[in-house]
Amino acid sequence: MGVWDAFKFALNVYMLTTAITILVWVMIVIIGKFTKKG
Amino acid sequence: MEQLINVFPGLVSFSQMPTEMAIARVILIFVGFGMVYFGYKDVLEPLLMIPMGVGVCLVNAGLFMMPDLIDPSKQKLGTMFLDAMVQTSDQHINAMQVYFLQPIYALTFSNGLIACMVFLGIGAITELDFFIGNPKLSLMLAIPAEMGTFLTFPVAIWMGFNPKEAAAIATIGGADGPMVLFASLKLAKNLFVPISVVSYLYLSIVYSGYPFLIKALVPKRFRGIDMKEMTITKVSAEEKLAFSLVTGTVLSLLFPVAAPLFVSFFLGVIIRESKVSRYMFFADDIILTGSTLFLGFILGCLLSADVVVEPKMMKLIILGFVALFLSGVGGLLGGYAVCWLSKGKINPLIGIAGVSCVPSTAKVAHKCANAVNEEAFILPFAMGPNIAGVITTAVITAIYVTKVQLL
Numbered sequence: 124m125g126v127w128d129a130f131k132f133a134l135n136v137y138m139l140t141t142a143i144t145i146l147v148w149v150m151i152v153i154i155g156k157f158t159k160k161g
Numbered sequence: 162m163e164q165l166i167n168v169f170p171g172l173v174s175f176s177q178m179p180t181e182m183a184i185a186r187v188i189l190i191f192v193g194f195g196m197v198y199f200g201y202k203d204v205l206e207p208l209l210m211i212p213m214g215v216g217v218c219l220v221n222a223g224l225f226m227m228p229d230l231i232d233p234s235k236q237k238l239g240t241m242f243l244d245a246m247v248q249t250s251d252q253h254i255n256a257m258q259v260y261f262l263q264p265i266y267a268l269t270f271s272n273g274l275i276a277c278m279v280f281l282g283i284g285a286i287t288e289l290d291f292f293i294g295n296p297k298l299s300l301m302l303a304i305p306a307e308m309g310t311f312l313t314f315p316v317a318i319w320m321g322f323n324p325k326e327a328a329a330i331a332t333i334g335g336a337d338g339p340m341v342l343f344a345s346l347k348l349a350k351n352l353f354v355p356i357s358v359v360s361y362l363y364l365s366i367v368y369s370g371y372p373f374l375i376k377a378l379v380p381k382r383f384r385g386i387d388m389k390e391m392t393i394t395k396v397s398a399e400e401k402l403a404f405s406l407v408t409g410t411v412l413s414l415l416f417p418v419a420a421p422l423f424v425s426f427f428l429g430v431i432i433r434e435s436k437v438s439r440y441m442f443f444a445d446d447i448i449l450t451g452s453t454l455f456l457g458f459i460l461g462c463l464l465s466a467d468v469v470v471e472p473k474m475m476k477l478i479i480l481g482f483v484a485l486f487l488s489g490v491g492g493l494l495g496g497y498a499v500c501w502l503s504k505g506k507i508n509p510l511i512g513i514a515g516v517s518c519v520p521s522t523a524k525v526a527h528k529c530a531n532a533v534n535e536e537a538f539i540l541p542f543a544m545g546p547n548i549a550g551v552i553t554t555a556v557i558t559a560i561y562v563t564k565v566q567l568l
Binding site: 124125126127129130132133134135136137139140141143144145146147148150151152154155157158 | 293296297300303304307310311312314315318319323324327331397399400403404407408411412415549552553556557560561564568
């Protein structure tokens with residue numbers, strides 16, 4: 124694997140992490156709607 | 162001479178090994194003393210450095226010629242601690258009869274159990290309020306703080322590591338010991354000792370090292386922002402329980418390879434939130450304390466001279482520094498971004514707390530803010546990105562472990 128390919132691979136991993144992070148945020152918001160507040 | 166060998170085989174073992182190994186051995190004994198001393202003085206993290214230092218010191222002192230378990234017709238330099246080279250089931254069974262740490266090593270390191278136990282304990286002491294109360298801010302800060310995990314991968318490839326090794330090394334940027342241990346055990350078993358030792362050494366100096374980075378990159382007027390205008394939303398135990406259960410299930414569904422990590426962390430959180438006091442005591446006082454002790458001690462016992470003279474060690478030391486440096490810079494850039502978006506209401510230092518070394522980086526952010534402005538109390542706000550950092554690090558580790566095996 125070349126350095127450029129490695130960069131693209133790592134960028135792909137990073138973008139996927141960002142997408143999953145947004146999913147986690149959405150889950151928190153949805154769960155917040157269905158549970159009682161503290 | 163023969164009588165001397167019989168009485169003091171440890172002393173004679175210096176003459177039975179190559180000179181550079183003998184020198185490295187002596188240096189490591191002093192390194193072990195240093196770890197214990199600086200751990201005792203609180204300069205390095207004492208929970209890990211004290212057992213690790215004792216292990217490094219004694220394992221490098223206690224070498225002698227003994228029968229080789231893999232090939233009993235031969236003799237080799239070894240210790241009575243453990244043999245990390247055994248592979249087959251028979252060799253493991255034989256080794257357990259000889260080496261006193263072999264049962265713990267074979268049954269908790271090879272399968273990543275030790276990392277999961279530490280993670281369970283971390284879950285049990287994790288307060289989710291600040292994170293769930295302000296998830297957008299917390300997660301926004303955790304993402305840039307993974308910059309080291311992202312950029313260290315191509316740098317490691319450039320330095321000659323293969324993709325699996327590079328991915329394991331890159332996880333050091335997440336600054337989460339159990340993740341590094343888990344990733345290196347899954348992806349680069351041949352390098353898991355040096356990677357884990359380098360990672361834990363750096364993590365133990367984050368507390369004293371990151372303030373220099375903060376002072377270099379953040380002017381005083383920004384460091385002193387007190388965040389009085391911000392409020393923390395109260396979160397119910399029910400919400401935290403539901404979040405842990407749903408998120409743990411979804412993440413395990415998406416990344417089955419890393420499911421043990423997610424299960425361990427969220428089980429810890431659920432134990433805490435369900436307030437079963439006997440489980441809480443067991444997870445925190447027994448599992449976390451016990452596994453941290455054996456993790457440090459066994460990593461120390463694995464740090465023998467042959468590991469240090471390994472040519473890749475110097476590269477690992479450089480890459481570990483690069484990973485944590487980039488993550489720290491990324492975190493502070495994220496902090497600047499939210500400071501700008503909030504029109505100066507948010508202290509940019511909470512960005513560095515996105516580097517998930519719980520709770521060290523949050524404490525560093527608070528300490529640096531407090532040093533400039535005594536009224537600045539940013540610790541609760543820094544804990545949000547800190548916990549978000551643990552979750553994003555687990556996610557990025559899971560993605561690396563899953564995707565790199567498909568290459």
